[in-house]
Amino acid sequence: MKKHLLFLGPPGAGKGTQAKLLSEVTSFLHLSTGELLRKEIDLGTDLGKQVKDIMNKGELVSDQLVLEIVKKNLKRNNKGWILDGYPRNLTQVKSLNDILEKLNQPLEIVFYLEIPDEVLIKRLLLRGRKDDNEETIKTRLKIYKETTEPLIEYYKKLSQLEYINANRDLKSISADIKQKMA
Numbered sequence: 001m002k003k004h005l006l007f008l009g010p011p012g013a014g015k016g017t018q019a020k021l022l023s024e025v026t027s028f029l030h031l032s033t034g035e036l037l038r039k040e041i042d043l044g045t046d047l048g049k050q051v052k053d054i055m056n057k058g059e060l061v062s063d064q065l066v067l068e069i070v071k072k073n074l075k076r077n078n079k080g081w082i083l084d085g086y087p088r089n090l091t092q093v094k095s096l097n098d099i100l101e102k103l104n105q106p107l108e109i110v111f112y113l114e115i116p117d118e119v120l121i122k123r124l125l126l127r128g129r130k131d132d133n134e135e136t137i138k139t140r141l142k143i144y145k146e147t148t149e150p151l152i153e154y155y156k157k158l159s160q161l162e163y164i165n166a167n168r169d170l171k172s173i174s175a176d177i178k179q180k181m182a
């Protein structure tokens, strides 16, 4: 079974939900940079204060801050790990490659959760997180297309990409993911 995984896809595709479910059944570490950042905000740490406005606007936090968080949380572990929401641009891909080389745990599979824009927008508005208002969603989708989407081509070239139709019920998506990582 593959145990070093990455979930890629636009905001609202269900990366977080699927990564969490999978981490529960496998005991793999679920590393969500968005969740870790939100925790910092809730705790009112210096880092949280630095990122709060940026996140509420739907913009990306600096690569350097995100890298620090990833380094702190992604340690060598024998169970496995699931990256969710990181990397989000090619600079972050490069940093991740360096980290994984040092850990000697290469990425084994990238799940790309595909879903039409109109479905995403509906889903995000229903979710109602602080950064899920119409204005912010527009910004996040734009940034996703400009900055994160090129990663699909990158991982495709490395033959690590698996397409997942994310416009289905939760269980069908989970089953598909489990089958592909077997």
Ligand code: AMP
Residues within 6 Å of the ligand: 011, 033, 034, 035, 037, 054, 055, 056, 058, 059, 060, 061, 062, 063, 066, 084, 085, 086, 087, 088, 092, 131, 140
């Ligand atoms: P997410 O929970 O993945 O939707 O992330 C929520 C917000 O956290 C994003 O809109 C960004 O502001 C910030 N964020 C999360 N991951 C990253 C990352 N890898 N690089 C930069 N910003 C990030």
